[in-house]
Amino acid sequence: MSQHIGKLCRSTASSLLFLLLVDVGVSGESTSKENAAVTRITAQPSLLTTPKQWHLLVTQTPAKEKAKEGETVVLNCHYSSPQHPSLTDLMVRWYKEDEKGQMDLLQNNVTILPNNSRVFMSGDLSQGDASLMILNVTINDHGIYFCEVTLPDGKVVTGDGTKLRIRRALGLFGIEESIGTIIGVVAAGIGGVVVLIIVLTPQLRRCALCTTQGSRQA
Template sequence: MNQYVGKLCRAAMSSLFFFLLLDVGVSGRSASTESAAVTQTTAQPPLATRPEPWHLSVTQTPAKEKAKEGETVVLNCHFNSPQSSSLSELMVKWYKEDEKGQMTLLENNVTILPNNNRIFMSGDLSQGDASLVILNVTTGDHGIYFCAVTLPDGKVVTGNGTKLRIRRALGLFGIEESIGTIIAVVAAGIGGLVVLIIVLTPQLRRCILCMKQGSHQA
């Protein structure tokens, strides 16, 4: 009887020991799996967000503009970009080039010429409009005007320019023409007078001879 009880005890102890080993193995594998998962998750680098590049185009119209002294001139400058919500943050610069060199008229959306309220930007930047207005133009406003837009990253995009010519008043019979047209008209008049003299000279000579002959006969 004692032997039978001893066998049962040994069998129970063996079963208990087997289950303990099995539980330790399963727990060890679970812990290893969780640790590997945590390691794999933390090893992934964070995604870096890069700002999208600007693709801006600047258009100036017209390429050439004429006006008379005292008139108001609008030089159109329009720009567009996929990032339309940020257009109002752009910086606009207007400058003029002529025989005297280059002169900045407007910078950072503000007119910088001292004591000059004739020139200002009238467009709405949020709508992509950076047009320039010049009031009471004079012959000193001759030149080529450029619209330059500065992006947030510092890149500058410039339009093709608008050439402005101002016609002045002669003050004679109310005629208004540009200097080039005046010179052309005067040259044409002188040329026509020379041709007329050349054509009429032979006829004048004949008339003078006829008059002389008539006086001798009388």
């Protein structure tokens, strides 16, 4: 009886050992397959998408503009990008250059001049229109105006500028001229008088000598 029990125990132990080895083999094979799958996945090169660069065109028209004192002036500025049809996230800046230097008029789409409601943006930015409107222009508004657009990546694109000249009435027969023309006319008049004096001075001296000699002879 004891011998029979011993054989049964050994047979049971052998069966358990065989099942254990089979399970380990299966688990090891499954783990190897998973590792192989992971290896294949990580071995594939990652696809990196490079963002498209902005190519923005900023156009200012006209290149030169004239206006009389008290008039309203619109300086056109349009921009477009073939790669990015949506233009809502762009920032616009307007500034003016004259003999006094550079002065900011509008920054981040907002007028920054203190106590000045004459200058503001009149265009629709979503349509690429950043035109600037100046109400009741004065002599001090003359200068070169630049439209500057900042892209989301920080790149800045500036237009070629618009030169604004202001004309004013002289009050003489209703004549209106620009500041540059007025200065030119005055300078030319002064120069003509100086030249005339230089030319006539020797002749006046001769006449004076002739008069003096004639009076002496008499």
